[in-house]
Amino acid sequence: MQAQLLELVPFLRDRNPQARQLALSNLLPQTPQGSPYRDTLFFKGLGGGGLQKPKETDVIRDLKLLCRDQLNIAHDAFRALVNLSDSPMLIGPLSDPSFLTFIVSYIVNPQSICADLAAMLLSNLTASSAACLIVITMKIKVIQYKPYGEDAFQMYPVDSRSGSSPTPVPHPTGQEMELNALPLLIDAFVQGATMGDIDDLSKRKRKGELNFLASVFANITVSPAGRLVFLTPQPSDITKTDLSQVTETQDGKIALEYPLAKIVPFTEHKDSIRRKGVASSIKNCCFLVKAHKAILSPESERVVVQPSKVAAPGIDAVPYLLLPLAGPEEFDLDDQEKLHPSLQFLPPDKKREADANIRITVVEALILLCHTRWGRDYLRSTGVYEIVREFHLQEKEEKVREEVERLVQMLKGEEPSIQAADEEEEDIVDAELNKADTISVSTKAEDSDEEDFKIEEI
Structure with missing residues (x-):
């Protein structure tokens, strides 16, 4: 059986799509943890150790390329990588910037049919701090366009082009711009919240529900840099990257908001994965003591979270x-x-x-x-x-x-009868919570609650 499965691997790059599909469908059952030939087929030759990074094998490279293939092949390729990404040995090969850029762009594209599987894969990958850092700092290329017959603008992520993520017709002709990836993921997450209520996929404006992005945000907010992204004011219009361009709207509302404010309403969502990831993201952000006033204050008040000097409505x-x-x-x-x-x-x-x-x-x-x-x-x-x-x-x-x-x-x-000044107290508590947070992160692998974010065997 092992020899027969190994003979299928070269067919993953066959010119005939039916051959690629047949080979992949027979290899897919070996990707979940505990499968008898998993290590031989997918992990042999990865190597690595010490300062040496694990090498990318041909079969992993093929699976990454097949994620861009036609729908039925891409679906199985995503499933395979979700199952395999529970192993730390694959975090490096799957976290290279070009592949992560494709994954993020694919998720952001409303027409991506396998977006939920891509979100699962990104959830597993961001369990690594290295992948989190790439996503936090990532910019992706987009073209803003207006779909035929609609008034609202949409974003077309250029690097999402693939067989299961069709290019809009006619092709967008606007100018390419680079935007921060995380705000785009947050907006996609918000838009996906109601998509599960529409059974007919063709009637959905966004094909995926993207509930697993909640665990991506939970992973990202484990780090201080990730928390700052969610607790730094951003323009409500994500195409405006310069805060000096942001002015008040006609009704007097400031066109700035904390990204965390966009996701907090989902603590009561019907999907438990979304609820759990959002609750964990809020908790992680609460380790930043200087942000407590912004987290608690109502929207009617404008609050600054240092080191930023820009005020935005409270998160409430x-x-x-x-x-x-x-x-x-x-x-x-x-x-x-x-x-x-x-x-x-x-x-x-x-x-x-x-x-x-x-x-x-x-x-x-x-x-x-x-x-x-x-x-x-x-x-x-x-x-x-x-x-x-x-x-x-x-x-x-x-x-x-x-x-x-x-x-x-x-x-x-x-x-206590004697109370320290607000800033002095915040600095003291901030140091204490950071110390406690460092201890909790170091024991993360032993925490069964955090392990629930790992997606396996789909």
Whole structure:
């Protein structure tokens, strides 16, 4: 059997698409972890060790090229690489800048039919800090154009060209421009949120739901550089890269926003992968203490997150953190008035988050936001204690209950009589949280919650 499978490998680059498809369909069952011939077929010859990077073998190079092939071949090639990318040996060969540029461009293109598989692959690759850094700093070439019969502009990523991502007809004739990749991925993620409600693929403006981009954002925000991207004001119009070009709109709203503000509403989305990745992204961003005011403040207030000197509307994350913990309970009038309008008079069928890992992540984010006096006072004034008090009564998981009790101690505990100035306190807490975050990152491989972001055997 092994010899027969090895004979199929050269057919991956055959001129006949039927031969390529047949060879790939027979090799695909060997890509999941635990398959008997996986190592022999896909990992033999990778080598590497010490300072030497793993070498790219012919079969891996072929699979990367087949991701650009016609739809049925590209679909199986993406599936194969998603399954194989659970191995650290393939992170290097799959994270070369040219291939990552194709993957990101492919995801950004609304017409990419295998965009969800590409998002899964990017999720696995960004488990590596090297791949994260490439995505954070990446720029991709796009052409802005108006589809026939539509008023809104769309972006055509030039490097997404492939058999399963058709070029618009007529071909866009606008000028190429280079844009930061991460804001484009965030916009694609937001647009994909409602695509699952449309069963007919031909009627979707974006073919993929892109729920797995949430775990990409969670991976990226593990690093301080990644957090800064999500907590640095960006123009609402992503084609404007110069902040000096941004002015107020006619209704007086500033045309700047924190990228994190775009993803926080999805803590209540129907897809658990999206909810979990967004909750983890928010929690990771909470390690940046200087951003706490921006994370908590309402949109009506403009807040600066150092080292940036540009103010943008607050992210107003509290209601999105509390909704997963909130149930149908009714509160006294005094307690009710503290709550955000979205948390008042919830329907009798309101259910709490079913996934214990997401619940504990949300509670841990609230604990991080309690690390300054200003944060504790703000959370007290917005009814956080009242919500978690009822949540604690219903919670069955002991680990979650323990974290809720930690949160309550911080909210209801006695405050010190002498208080440091805001900036001094932020600097002290920032150093403490960075130290704690470094420890948590170093033990990431032992954390079963983080391992859930690894996609295998599809």
